[in-house]
Amino acid sequence: MIEILTPAELDRARRAGAVVADTLQTLRSRSTIGTSLLEIDRWAREMIEDAGAQSCYVDYAPSFGRGPFGHYVCTSVNDAVLHGLPRDYALADGDLLSLDLAVSHGGVVADSAISFVVGESRPPGSTELIDATERALAAGITAAGPGAHLGDVSHAIGEVLSAAGYAINTEFGGHGVGSTMHQDPHVSNTGRPGRGYRLRPGLLLALEPWVMADTAELVTDADGWTLRSATGCRTAHSEHTVAITDGGAEIMTLPTAAAR
Template sequence: MIEILSPTELARAKETGALVADILQALRTRATVGTNLLDIDRWTATMIADAGAQSCYVDYEPSFGRGPFGHYICTSVNDAVLHGLPHDYALVDGDLLTLDLAVSLGGVAADSAISFVVGDSQPAESLALIDATERALRAGIAAAVPGARVGDLSHAIGTVLTAAGYPVNTEFGGHGIGSTMHQDPHVANTGRPGRGYRLRPGLLLALEPWLMTDTAELAMGDDGWTLRSATGCRTAHSEHTIAITEDGAEILTLPSGTRTA
C-alpha cells in the first residue's frame, strides 16, 4: 500500500515527526556511561504515553522477528545495527549506540534513528561510520523531489556509502510511512536511477542509510530480533521521515525547536 496524505494528515505528520525527534534528543542527552538499555526503553514508554501517542514497536510482529517486539524503542549497540532489542546492558565509554524510534500520533506515524558514541572516547572508525550514514541521508533527501523515482533516491544514498568505502546491504532500507509504520515503496540503500515509483506530493518516506564497517552480511542475534554484523564489526544507522512537497522534501523528524517550516 502507498498512501498519499491530505493537507490535514500532513499537518498531523509534522506533529508526530517533531515528537519522535524530541524524544530521541532527550534520550541522547540521558544516554551516558552507565545508562542501562532497559532504562532507555522505560523513559521512551513514559514520553510516548505523556504525549498521548502510541508506540509502533511494542506490538510489532513481522515475519522476521520472534514474536511481538515488546519494547518501545530499538537500542542497537556496536555490532548491532537494526531492531536492537532493549536488554539488561549498561553502556560503557566508547559504545556506538543507535536509537531507532517510530511513534503514531493522531493516526499518522513517523520514524527516525540516530547513532552516536557514548562517553569521552570517540573512536575514529565509529565517527566515520556515523558521518557516512548522515551524508548519505542528506543526499537521499536532496534527491527526493516531485517526479523523481525511488531509484534516484537509492542511487544518491548508495553513491555516498560506496564512495566512503563501505559495502551496502539491500535487505533492509527505507520505506513508505503514513497511517502505519511500514508501507510501500521500499527504498533500498543503493540502486539504479530512473527506476521505481515516481514521487508525488503528499507521499511520506522514511529514508534510513545504515552501514557495517567491513561486511554487507547480517546475522540474527540470539534474542530473535537484533540484527548484527556477521563479522562483529561496528555499525551505524541514520534515519529521517520526510514529506514530498511541491518544492522538494520536508524533513519531519527534526526537534521542535529547530523546525523552520
C-alpha cells in the same frame, strides 16, 4: 499499499515527527556511561505516553522477527545495527549506540534513527561510520522531490556510502509510512537513477541508510530481533521521515527548538 496523505494528515505527521525527534534528543542526552538499555526503553515509553502518542514497536510482530517486539525503542550497540532489543546492558565509554523510534500520533506515523558515541572515547572508525550515514541521508533527501524516481533517491544514498568504502546490504532499507509504520514503497540504500516509482506530493517516506564497517552480511541474535554485523564490526544507522511536497522533501523528524 502506497498512501498519499492529505494536507491535514501531513500536519499530523509533523506532530508525530516532533514527538519522535524530541524523544530521541532527550534519550541521547540521558544516554551516558552506566545507563541501562532498559532505562532508555522506559524513558521512551514515558515520553511517548506523555505526548499522547502510541508506540509502533511494542506490539510489532512482522514475519522476520520473533514478535511481538515488546519494547518502545530499538537500542543497537556497536556491532548491532537494526532492531536492537533493549536488554539489561549498561553503556560503556566509547559504545556506539543507535536509537530507532517510531510513533503514531493522530493516526499518522513518523520514524527516525540516530547514532552516536557514548562518553568521551572515540574508537577508530566510529565517527566515520556515523558521518557516512548522515551524509547519505542528506543526499537521499536532496534527491527526493516531486517527479523524481525512487531509484534517484536510492542512487544518491548508495553513492555516498560506496564512496566512503562501505558495502551495502539491500535486505533492509527505507520504506513508506502513513497510517502504519512499514508500507510500500521499499527504498533500497542503493539503486539506479531514473528507475522505480515516481514520487508524488503527499507521499511520506522513511529514508534510512545504515552500514557496517567491513561487511554487508547480517546475523540475528538468539532474541530473534537484534541484527548484527556478521564479523562483529561496528555499525551506524541514520533515518528521517520526509514528506514529498510541491517544493521538494520536507523533513518531519527534526527536533523542536525546545529539545535542541
